[in-house]
Amino acid sequence: MHNARLTIDPAFTVAPVRRRTFGTFVEHLGRCVYTGIYEPGHPSADEDGFRRDVLELTRELGVTTVRYPGGNFVSGYRWEDGVGPRERRPRRLDLAWHSTETNEVGVEEFMAWCGKAGLEPMMAVNLGTRGVQEALDLLEYCNHHSGTTLSDLRVANGAKEPYGIRMWCLGNEMDGPWQIGHKSAREYGRLAAETARAMRMADPGLELVACGSSSSSMPTFGAWEATVLEETYDLVDFISCHAYYEEKDGDLGGFLACATDMERFIASVVATADHVGARLRSRKKINLSFDEWNVWYLSRFQAAEPPADWPVAPPLLEDHYHLADAVAVGGLLITLLRNSDRVTAACLAQLVNVIAPIMTEPGGRAWKQTTFHPFSQAARHAAGQVLRVEPVSPSYDTAEYGEVPLLHAVATHDERQGTTVFAINRATDRPLALEIDARALGGVRVVEATTLTDPDVYARNTADDPDRITPRPNPDVQHDPLTVLLPPVSWNMIRLA
């Protein structure tokens, strides 16, 4: 058995828990929209064609914000295609995903779905094939009350009240050579600046996200952020970060340590943003929108052929997650929370079917993947302030990241909801006895301790066995000293009150 310790003291805080940390992403990609959130013929479909089973799971997941409509898709998207009478909407080639887009769902349907799910939208504009004018048009269509051609069109299409969308992404991954309309940092920075400047003329209160790098392994990483922020610093609020991880060559220990990369990624982008701010002598701080993060078996996707014959909503990027994937996701969530001073928005990519916590069968069942659980527990129970905890833990050696602690943890504290510790044990061979020094909280007890684990780290949930991997009460809790046994390869939640 390994032993680790952490001390909880509500006097030492990082930042408030940001509700936007629990965002997700709905892209017109594969079956995320069609047969994901939307399937008119489905037995659970509501009057607007949205699957009630998916809506219910989305609520249970605890999602707060949702990014839309892409992703790579947005860089070739004409938003006007998706508004007005359905029978008049064009069918288009979606070059990003080699599919046919029917436009049955567009901004109107998406906003109606957000209303039903109780989510804040985060809208992306196309800066691949389009520019300032089209972004302004979409903004006017969405947010202007009425009395102009575009706002009256929205009203005529059934949405009397403006949508009031606050958060906007200025394009998507424009550093990626795969992106339609891919640009250099300077080209993109100028376009993002002019788009942001014009959007702010319409509404100075918007929160704008400039594209950062599509991963920290891009050759332009760092330089890209610096150049883009040189152009946009005073005009945007966020720089985006995207990161996907997968187990490579059977290196489970290295994979479970992937949050180490995310940690370094965040530190590098914060340093770069602050460096630009310092050179500009600005008092403003740019925050990070980690608006794509997840486990994604990208190498399998890259090895596969694109869909033949431009199908409508083909199954794409449908990763079936196992326990170890869920523990990796839990580790990434812990890192996002630990960096809540600068990471003030994040989106798990994506929500349904496409590298997603929720899976569906067309016409059939919906179920929770393993990765659903760390997200839903953190979204529900992380509250109040993120506490600065400094776990003391044995470490292990990884090929990719060097020495990494076996324990990765964070705690949050709220006067009413109490204190919650989220922790993963990365050890593959034995449990970790975690001693929690909670004396500063004064006489608290464990009110709930759960663990997500399984003797088979590659066990998955399926439609037939949807609860194979689900949080279960952790029986190994001792008081005085407060000690919880974390099983090997596990995600854990410990609630104190």
Ligand SMILES: O=[N+]([O-])c1ccc(O[C@@H]2O[C@@H](CO)[C@H](O)[C@H]2O)cc1
């Ligand atoms: O590292 N890559 O090779 C790589 C390739 C594509 C890629 O796309 C991003 O991930 C897609 C799925 O969420 C989103 O549509 C897009 O923004 C993100 C990363």
